[in-house]
Amino acid sequence: MPARHLELRHLVEHDCGSCHGMTLAGGLGPPLTPSALEGKPLEYIEAMILRGRPGSAMPAWDAMLSEDDARWIARYLKAGTRK
Amino acid sequence: MNGTARHRILRGCRALALAASMLGAPALACTDAPRGTGDLGLIVERAAGRLQLVETTGLTALGAIDGLGDLSHASLVYSRDARYAFVFGRDGGLTKVDLLCRRIEARVLQAGNSIGGAISQDGRLVAVANYAPGGVKVFSSDTLELLADIPAEYEPGKRAKVVGLEDATDGRFVFSLFEAGEIWVADVREPRAPRITRLRNIGAQPYDALVTPDGRWYIAGLFGEDGLALLDLWEPEKGVRRILDGYGRGQEPLPVYKMPHLEGWAIAGRHAWLPAIGRHEVLVVDADTWQEVARIPVAGQPVFVMARPDGRQVWVNFALPHNDVVQVIDTHTRALVETLHPGKAVLHLEFTPRGEAVWISARDDDKVVVYDTATLAPRATLPADKPSGIFFTSRAGRIGL
Numbered sequence: 001m002p003a004r005h006l007e008l009r010h011l012v013e014h015d016c017g018s019c020h021g022m023t024l025a026g027g028l029g030p031p032l033t034p035s036a037l038e039g040k041p042l043e044y045i046e047a048m049i050l051r052g053r054p055g056s057a058m059p060a061w062d063a064m065l066s067e068d069d070a071r072w073i074a075r076y077l078k079a080g081t082r083k
Numbered sequence: 084m085n086g087t088a089r090h091r092i093l094r095g096c097r098a099l100a101l102a103a104s105m106l107g108a109p110a111l112a113c114t115d116a117p118r119g120t121g122d123l124g125l126i127v128e129r130a131a132g133r134l135q136l137v138e139t140t141g142l143t144a145l146g147a148i149d150g151l152g153d154l155s156h157a158s159l160v161y162s163r164d165a166r167y168a169f170v171f172g173r174d175g176g177l178t179k180v181d182l183l184c185r186r187i188e189a190r191v192l193q194a195g196n197s198i199g200g201a202i203s204q205d206g207r208l209v210a211v212a213n214y215a216p217g218g219v220k221v222f223s224s225d226t227l228e229l230l231a232d233i234p235a236e237y238e239p240g241k242r243a244k245v246v247g248l249e250d251a252t253d254g255r256f257v258f259s260l261f262e263a264g265e266i267w268v269a270d271v272r273e274p275r276a277p278r279i280t281r282l283r284n285i286g287a288q289p290y291d292a293l294v295t296p297d298g299r300w301y302i303a304g305l306f307g308e309d310g311l312a313l314l315d316l317w318e319p320e321k322g323v324r325r326i327l328d329g330y331g332r333g334q335e336p337l338p339v340y341k342m343p344h345l346e347g348w349a350i351a352g353r354h355a356w357l358p359a360i361g362r363h364e365v366l367v368v369d370a371d372t373w374q375e376v377a378r379i380p381v382a383g384q385p386v387f388v389m390a391r392p393d394g395r396q397v398w399v400n401f402a403l404p405h406n407d408v409v410q411v412i413d414t415h416t417r418a419l420v421e422t423l424h425p426g427k428a429v430l431h432l433e434f435t436p437r438g439e440a441v442w443i444s445a446r447d448d449d450k451v452v453v454y455d456t457a458t459l460a461p462r463a464t465l466p467a468d469k470p471s472g473i474f475f476t477s478r479a480g481r482i483g484l
Contacts, residue, residue: 013130014155014428014446014469015403018341021173022129022155026196027214028244028261028290028342052338057290057306059338064404 008065008073019057024077028057034080045074120165121436123182124475126444126451127170128468129155134170135467136185139435139442139475142453142463146185152176152192158199158346158472161479162224163206168474169224171200177211179227182476189227193220199346201250204482208274210248210256217242219258221274230274237263247292247303247345249483251316259289259303259312266292266303266312268319285312285323293345294483295355295370302326304345306360313373326373327366336361341402343386346484351394351414358385358399365399365412377417382408387431390414391456392438400429400443409443411459421459425452430470436477444470 001009013022019029030036037045049070052060061070123145126135134148151157153174160169167188170178175194178187194213201210202224209224221231235243235258243260251257254272259265266285270278287307294301294316301314310328315321343358350356354376355368365388367377383405389398397412406428411421426445434441440462443452446469453463478484 010447015340017155021153021196023153023174025174027156027173027198028246055307057288057339057342059340061338061340063338064340 004069005072008069009076012073012076032077034078037078042071042074042078045077046070049073118183120182120476122476123165124433124442124473125159125168125170125180125182126442126465126467126470127154127157127159127472127474129157129446129471130469132172133468134168134180135465135470136182137442137451137465139440142440142465144465148180148185148187150187151178151180151190154471156198156471159474160200160202160209160484161474161476162202163479165476165479167224169200169202169209171197171211173197175213177209177222177227179224191222191227191229193222193229194218198244198246199248201248201256203250203256203271204252204254208256208271210250210269210271212245212248212258214244217244217260219245219248219256219269221256221269221271221277223274231271231277233267233269233277233279235260235263235267237265246290249292249294249301249346251294251301252298252482255316257292257294257301257314257316259285259292261288261290264289264307266301266314266323268314268316280319282314282319282323285314286310286325290342291345296350296482298482300370302345304343304357304360306342309360311357324373327368327375330359330366330375337363337384339384339402340404341384341386341406343384343388343402349388349390349394349397351390351397354414356388356390356397356412356414358388360384365397367417379412379417379419381410381412381419382422389432389434389441391441392434392436396420396456398432398441400432406430407445423454423459425454425461426450431472433473433475435475442473442475444473446470 021027024032050062052058122140132151136145152172156173168180175197178190181188196215198212210221218234243262248258256269266282268280286305289303290306292303303312313324313326355370365379383401385399399410409423413420425443427447432443451465
């Protein structure tokens with residue numbers, strides 16, 4: 001796995017995990033498991049990551065993540081490689 | 084501890100160790116020489132589901148306690164004798180841990196998703212705040228038997244996530260309902276029949292709360308608006324008051340990559356020091372009038388703003404991407420006196436009981452760094468596996484911790 005993807009995986013688990021749970025089963029933020037994301041297109045998830053969700057606690061991550069990063073995370077979440 | 088009690092504890096631990104060894108399990112690491120617990124503490128190793136037992140006199144790790152489930156965002160409280168810890172796991176696990184015998188005394192999976200808890204003033208009850216299903220459960224601290232289940236049902240069929248669960252005086256727990264914008268006061272003097280007082284319309288999205296060290300004020304931070312909700316626990320019937328209303332009005336808030344934590348909030352002298360939300364500032368508030376008196380610009384979005392026990396210094400850590408920094412503020416001059424780099428992903432800091440040292444966890448560097456608070460120089464580094472919360476037993480005697 002490329003170094004950047006390892007970093008992103010770490011970010012998802014520990015930093016996204018501070019609201020969505022380390023196992024992504026949810027916390028103050030909603031669960032991000034494959035079943036919870038079923039029916040949500042990759043573009044929707046990418047946009048949510050980059051632009052955030054106004055009115056909620058979800059910030060825009062575009063200052064820290066590129067579009068490529070967001071696309072990789074969206075695929076990673078949908079695939080549910082973390083059990 | 085008198086001799087008889089000590090012998091009873093030692094005998095109890097040895098008997099358990101013997102029983103375990105007869106079952107082929109490794110002998111339990113029970114303390115052989117009698118010792119107090121006043122300088123002990125636990126470090127949460129969040130990914131491994133493990134606790135490290137440490138002591139703050141010689142700055143050493145004494146051992147580990149395994150098998151606590153998902154400890155991401157775990158917190159804990161101590162029994163009034165400071166021998167047992169009650170650990171609240173993200174996965175709904177409530178675990179009672181014996182520090183002296185270094186073993187799990189009891190464990191229940193009491194919900195699907197939890198955020199923290201509190202121990203009652205008399206030490207008999209442990210309450211857990213749950214996200215899913217939203218509510219509070221109250222347990223016997225002795226046996227972890229469930230005594231009361233308080234669903235956070237704010238409208239028929241609608242349950243809120245519970246945040247900011249705190250112990251208060253006179254047999255009460257206080258907590259906030261995230262989606263409902265309410266504060267509930269539960270009188271648990273009859274634990275099986277709690278009496279609930281609901282305070283409505285306290286503000287949008289309370290995300291965390293604290294009780295001041297004197298036990299008088301419950302303060303909930305609001306994510307959905309600028310300001311905090313203040314409840315006088317001496318006169319709860321007078322309702323909730325808004326403080327610091329609109330402290331960021333007219334400015335575009337900065338992104339918050341990690342929610343600030345209010346518990347352990349800094350009360351130093353007559354001032355309270357607290358994290359702003361969406362701005363890189365620490366707010367200073369007069370705790371008599373609840374008016375803002377100053378703002379200190381800091382390195383990033385503050386997460387924990389913690390006062391040294393004597394109130395002379397405030398130490399601050401930050402959300403991503405400034406989470407490798409800790410800043411120290413002199414409360415006397417309100418000047419930023421030092422910017423430290425303890426390691427990558429600083430998650431928590433905890434002062435020793437009288438504050439000569441502070442322990443800081445650096446998750447991504449797998450270490451805990453101990454600083455001397457007089458010289459601001461590092462004194463020791465302890466290895467730890469993805470450390471998050473650090474909790475010393477001096478919390479046992481404090482309201483709201």
